[in-house]
Amino acid sequence: MKVWMVHGAFNLDDGKKAWDSVRPYLKEGGATPANFSYGWVGPLTTRRKSREAAKKLVNRVQPEDGLLAFSNGGLVIAYAMEEGLQARNISLIQPALEPGFEFPQKKGVKVYYNPRDFVVSLSVGAFWHEWGRMGRVGPEDPGVRGVDTSQDGAIPATGHFGWRKGRPGQYWSARIAREVITW
Secondary structure (H helix, E strand, O other): OEEEEEOOOOOOOOOOHHHOOOHHHHHHOOOEEEEEOOOOOOOOOHHHHHHHHHHHHHHHOOOOOEEEEEOHHHHHHHHHHHOOOOOOEEEEEOOOOOOOOOOOOOOOEEEEEOOOOHHHHHHHHHHOOOOOOHHHHOOOOOOOEEEEOOOOOOOOOOOOOHHHOHHHHHHHHHHHHHHHHHO
16 A cells, blocks of 8 residues: 655655654555655745645545645645545644535545644634644544544644654654554
């Protein structure tokens, strides 16, 4: 199984280091990690570049593939789903989406969120919109499973990057990789 990994915004290395904590666990589980890079995006280019990236991603992903996205990568996946993307399963880690986003594909979609995500709180407060809030409060769509990384699990994670750093990062990186393969 191929697992496409889609990085977040403000990423200077095309998302390569962003997935260092997850990649070994994907390989250990028998998956083939595939990095999908859409380059650096900032506040003024996020929506446009994410839509462009979504169109490219749709042409690469096969229905038997898995998808793993972090932060703004969740927006790329959402746009790709609106373009008709189908995947075996989709795991979004603290996605930059509105909580009320209606997922076109519900089966096999999981959202990992964290109420202590300060970065998402800044984007909501600074721009006065709901974009990013799902990463903090989880999905409202009843057909999509939400997982609170600050509560659900052996080792709680905090903040925007807590799921991939330190001891919580070891736990959550392994769990997320395992779940994207088996979910």
